[in-house]
Each structure stands twice: as C-alpha cells, then as structure tokens.
Amino acid sequence: MAFTPTKETYSGKVYSVTIGTGDGAVTFGGENVLPFHSFEGAAPNKPVIAYEIQDVPPADWPENVQKPFAAVSGDPVTWAKHCQDELKATALALRLVGTHPDRENRSAEEAAKTVKDVLAAIKVPLIILGSNHPEKDSSVLVAASEAAKGGNCVIGKAQEANYKTIAAAAMANNHKLIAMSELDINLSKQLNILITQMGFEKERLITDPMCSALGYGLEYTYSVMERIRLAALTQNDATMQPPMLGDIGMYVWKVKETQAPEADLPHWGALEERGIAWEAMTATGLLVAGAELLIMRHPKAVAEVQKTIAELI
C-alpha cells in the first residue's frame, strides 16, 4: 500500500503582532498551521520569550530564581538593563506587583514612573502587567499606558471585571492588549468579542487563556490552547485568531516542585535542576499547544526553551 501523507490546509490564520519600536521591535504569530507544522504551511515568526521583572524586589520568588538576579533586582531599571544587555532578552515583562493592596500598595503614579524609567533605559519591547487585582489594575494600567505612550507596548491583563478601562487606555495610547479569561474557550472568545466591540482592533489583541504549571492543571491550559488554535485555523474564527500568551514564571515558581528541598523529598532529585526543568517543560508544553508569547523567569530555563524552539522550527 503506497503511503500518501495527509497534509492539512487551513482556512484561517493567526494574526501576526509586532511589539516595540525601531530595531528592538519583534513580531510573533502569523502562522496558518498548527504549532511547528511548517511542513504543511507557513510559520513566519518564532515564539517570543519575555523575561519577567518586577517594580519591587522579588522577595516572594523562591531562592533559586531570585539568585540569578540578586545583584540587579533591587532596582527595576538595573534589572531591565541586565536582562536586555547580559541575558540578551528580546522582550521584557514588567509586573507591577508592588501596586497590589496586600503588597506595597504603590500608587498608580509610582507605577507610571517605574514604567517611564524602564522604557527609557531599554530598546526591546515592554509588556506591562498589573498585580492581578482587577480594581487596582484599572487605575494602575491606565496610568502605565499613558506613561508608555509611543512605546508600542503590551498592556495586561484585561479581564471581564475591568476590560473597559484597560482596553480604552491601551487603545488611546496605541498599545497591544492581553485579554485574560479563566481556562474556558467560550469565556476567552466572549472577552475578545466584548473588547473588539469597544472598537479595539482584534489584530492588536493577545489571548491569555490562563496559564497553569506542569502538574497543576497544565492539561487544562494545554487543551484550551489547542482548541483555540484549531478554531482559529479550521473554522477561520477571527475572534480566536490573536496569538496566545503563556504567563509561565508566575505559575511555576510557586508550586511545591520548584521549592521543596531534596533533603525533604529525596526521590524528587536536585532542587535547582528540578525548578528550572519545571519552568522549561511547562513552557515547552504550551508552545506545542500553541502559545506564541511566553513570560519566564529563570535564565537557564529561557535558554533551554530557546534551544528547543531552534530545534522545532
């Protein structure tokens, strides 16, 4: 029996999104095939990994992921420059976690100043993230969007509870926008529709179907991403065609596997390697499911994922 490969041609295509300005700008998305299926279509851009930095020192990060940034993480500008210049980051994600009312409760003005300072110091694109407190994010991200005007940044995350103000701010200041819903393809679709109904262009959106760490619900994120990507390609569903984000570091570096010492759990093996592997494998899993933009923390994990991407394309 002669073998004829079953190649698929899809009617839809993922939007390609460019962030940043000038030489530092990067583009992701744009493919008309499933992830790493360039044998049957076009995948012009490779996934982008952004290094996560914070407006406050990462005292809440586990020691093994604090360590690589110990000399620089006291100040967001120094930290940003270190990632860009030493680690050769192609993008940065500044999480304004210090604005959370349960944390330092920094004001929107303080956050805006941090954004301005970081942007002035770097050439690579900036993703600006709130503290995931829907009310506080409304004011913080509005101020941050204004402060970053002209930077072609990514603002996130707009959720059901606060999308109106955040989307309006991103639109007014010409940024891209992350729309996050909680692990449900229909909620994700609905939020994208609501945001575009405000006049926000769908080509400027990035979908975050909510990340989960390896062993802690990764299969849910994995399947929601696969289903979103299939809807975009096979059904040509425009509301499902923005590229997808995997906000990896934040979810990975709080699970037990990245923190429990080998002395307590000898059968789990070396802690440092285990933590890095946990972040890198969560990232690889979501790339295979369809993520085009990743936010990660550990330099070794980032390097290993990049090496794997190079082998996949």
Next chain:
Amino acid sequence: MALSGVEIFKLLPKTNCKKCGHPTCLAFAMKLAQRQATLESCPDVSEEAKKILGEASAPPVRPITFGAGDKAVKMGEETVLFRHDKKFVNPCAFAVEIPDTLAEAEMASLSEQVVQSEIDRVGQKLRIDAIVLTNASGDAGKLEAAAKVVAAKATGVPVIINTTNAQAAEAAMKHVGDKRPILYGANASNVEAMAAVAKANKAILGIAANGLEELSTLTEKVKSLGVEDMVIDSGARKAKEIIENNTLIRRAAVKKNFKPLGYPIINFMQREDGLHEALVASTGVAKYASIVVLSSVEKWKNLALFTLRQNIYTDPQVPMQVEQKVYNIGDPKAGSPLFITTNFSLTYFIVSGEIENSKVASRLAVMDCEGLSVLTAWAAGKFTASKIAQFITESGIEKEIAEKELIIPGYVAILSGSIEDKLPGWKITVGPREANAIPAFLKTRG
C-alpha cells in the same frame, strides 16, 4: 476509517432480538460505533459481518503489550489526534538506553536507577518503564553478556534489544526472550532475519526506517513474514522532524485507517544536555510517541517527565481526584487551623500550595466530591452541610485539635449556618473565595 452506526446496522441480523441487551439492532449498532459495546454481545452475527466489523472496529493504532508481568506496558489503542477529542489511551513509555560498551558496574547502576525510579503522584505509580540495550560494540557476545546483566539487575523491566545484527539479537534473546521484549533494528537489509528472530521469540519487532514511505513498505513486509506486533521509527531524530512524522503517522492511522502505519511509535531522543533531552522528550509525549528513549534518568528529570505524561494522558472527561482524608500541611499542632475543600486534584493542589506558601502549619480536610471543584460540587449537591458534617464527624479530627473551628471556602459561605447546626459545638469560619487569598487570610488571623 471507522464505520458509522448505520453502516454497522446493515451488517447486523436486524432481528431486534434484544439478546445483546439493547432494545434494537440499530441501538446496538450505535453503541458499537461509539465503541461502547462489543460485537461479542450479539450471538447471531454472521462470520462475514464479524470479519468486516472486526477489522473496522480494531483501533487505528494496534494494541500491543510490551514486557510481561506487573511491569508490562500497554501501547497503542489510540483513536484521536487531540486529547480533547476523547482522550489519549496508553501513556507513552520512557526507556533509558544502556550501551553494551559500558562497564558491568555502570550497567548495573543504571538498571538499579530504573528499578528505583518509581514515584507515586496523585495515586498513580509512575516510573521509567523500560531499558534499551544497544549493541554499540557491534559484538554479539558483548550484547549477550549485557542482556544477562540487565535481566538480572532489572528483573521484570521490559527490554528493547537494539541491534541490526540478527545473530546478536538471537544471542540476547536467550536472556530476555521469554519476557515479550522488543527487538529493534529491522531495516531494509536485514528484515527477513530479524523477523525470524522476533517470530521465534514472540518478540515485538522494532522497525528502523528512513522516512514514512520506507516505513510503510517495511511493516507490510514484516506482516507478510508472520510478525504482527511492531513498533515503528520513521528515522526522525530532530524535534521538528519528530513532530512532523509522528503527526503524519497518527493522521494516516486515525483519519485514513492506513494499517501499515497503525503501530505504536518509538522515538530516540537522546541528547547530551539532560534538560534539553527532557524538553525534546516532552514534545514526543504530547505528540504521539508510545516509547521515548532517553540517555539518562536523573530524578528531577523523571519527575518532570512523569508529571507531563500524567497531565497529557489524563482523561479530559474524568477529573483527577485525590484521596479523601485530613492532610497535614507542615507540622500542625493542636491549635493549627483546619480547612475543608473538595477532592478535585487541582483544587487540592492549589489550596494546599497556598497554605504551604503562607508557612502556617495547617490541616486540610479533603472531602470526596467525585473530583468536582468547590462550586460545581456544591451545585451538584455533593458538598452540602450535612455531608460536610458527616465527613468531619467520621474523620475523628476533633480529637486532635484544641478548638473546634472549621474554615470553609468563601464560595460556600451560605453553608456556614447550616453546618453549625449539624456540627454542634463547632465554629464555622468563612475563608477566602480564591485560594490565592489564603496567605493574607492566615496572616490576619495572626
């Protein structure tokens, strides 16, 4: 291609005799089409219909059991391309390569690591499943000696003999041949001799091809030589080609019912860098590998790969559950807080993780709600005041704690009064709605 219910119906006796337990032949046909019934239930079906239906209902990827005894590995039986379409059936096996050029002590040590690799996670026992013994020396005597060491040091672990030399294969089979091993290395130039060894030892034959065209030709040839059980290797080694070929193989099997590629896939993924190897292996786990061959089995790497495999192969329709009991987090004292939640594994992991992050030793009572999350379980009547009261009473936890206080999830605040009624002497405290607020909640309690 699988037959539709109506196509199956045409082949049935159409007597509506109900002997199969279904009201009509059509109803039975529909169940057959959904693979929820088997043809054996029909006593009157014709031999011809059996043959046609048997072939059509055979899973597109042939079911094969590799190894023998309690460490045997089931492979194949897959029916879909995406796990959300139904589920992935038989978790892929991890195998570590042992070259026959290693010193005996190193072989023994690797064998030992495989034997010791078992880890329990969410009630499942996960381990490195198999050993690939590679004839790197090219020498039949060395392969045989190595097979003897592995058979003795890794008793019961399924073995893949990796050689292109049929004499060497024959020699190795003396030590592993009775355990349903895989003989990997059949190619265009040795296929007759290798098939003969596999047949004589009832071994599964591993086909080493260069491309999918050659692979299809080789499996047909092997089948004609009388060996039905095979694992297939398209020759892909780079991650990009592995995804491409594995996808084309699974598509051919599932969408076209193309039998020459309807076998479990073996992928050789050894890399010098252990973490890179783990990441490449993870793409194989997600995309259709039945056996992934590794070069090393560090514990941290095993844990990550086992967990990924468990995630990918979880049945999307059956929530993962944890055992009902009161879990200690940290080293709780009599005065430590007591939380309650449901036994959906994700709920348990997130709640226990946040309690752990708060660094406040606590007890977490996990109640069997058939794997539903808090709100769903409450809505389904499985997380109710009387059931919670019964569970807490029967757990006997009150003997271990100083103050009878139970912290319930904020989403079921509405239950607090009725739980207090049903648990006399207990104070019910409403905790946060979301687990990520637990550290702040515990902090305010001081």
